[in-house]
Amino acid sequence: MAKIVVVTSGKGGVGKTTTSAAFGAGLALKGYRTVVVDFDIGLRNLDLIMGCERRVVYDFVNVIQGDANINQALIKAKQLDNLYILPASQTKDKDALTQEGVEMILESLRETFDYVICDSPAGIERGAYFAMYFADEAIIVTNPEVSSVRDSDRILGILASKSKRSVENMEPIKEHLLLARYNPKRVKDGDMLSVEDVQDLLDIPLLGAVPESEAVLMASNRGVPVVLDGKSDAGDAYTDAVARFLGEDLPHRFLHYQKKGFFSRLFGS
């Protein structure tokens, strides 16, 4: 029986899709059969971030409406055998999502996969609602910036009151904080909220801080999840976060600013 994990944030552009792709790839690397589901109906992007945009034939809404079965819509990632994506529809409206349809799809994915990652759209409307409704665990992607932190808090409120687990009085969704676009230098200078600040404010356990990194843009240019795109600080931070998600106790590597020495300036890294 798979775990359903929603990657959500409220605010747009904080790194949900990057995180969904990185976690999908990270879990698959650890040997888990993983599928990443794009809930951003009408604005699909997960396919592009994962480099399989030209292989999309059927999508989420096609399966809900019975035009295709789930196996026809799933796309296997090029890089890994046990990683799949279910693309969102690009043409249909988000109203095409129905509770029964979403439940039917997630239940059938639960049977064949170990992890179902739901990549939520921004906002708190229909797509975001269905992405979180059936979740067992939630990864809250937050940037160290006022509007993102406030929106994350709002999303935590919604998870606690509107999800299936809360409505049916089951054990609450397990929440994890993932801080993205973290810049330890600016934190040191006192001009960016620190990991500790954000944790104080949101009061949920930290999976990791992903440093602001050129590697993320480069990986997206190539259509490769950042954990698979060579060695990079952001890739390593995500790999660590996935290990912590799976229960490993790892020290945090990217929280503090390290002044670069003469040689590392010369030779990089």
Added chain:
Amino acid sequence: MRLLDYFRSPRRRGSAQKAKDRLQVIIAHGRANRNSPEYFPQLREELLEVIKKYTKASNEDIKMSLEREGSYEILELNVTIPTTDTK
């Protein structure tokens, strides 16, 4: 640029603390209202009005929360009244 930073007025540095202070207020406020009934904000405003009518307590002196315990809801109202100024 670095050199200029050094001379920049200290008032412009340390904006993160300001961000945290503002978020603390807004998040606490949001959480207080999270699971409360729809009439709660209105009730809160009206109670504040009444308290302020008889005392010089300001908004910061009045703390109000709604706690849930089993099937009960407990409305907790905590007012710090400045001593010298009963009207």
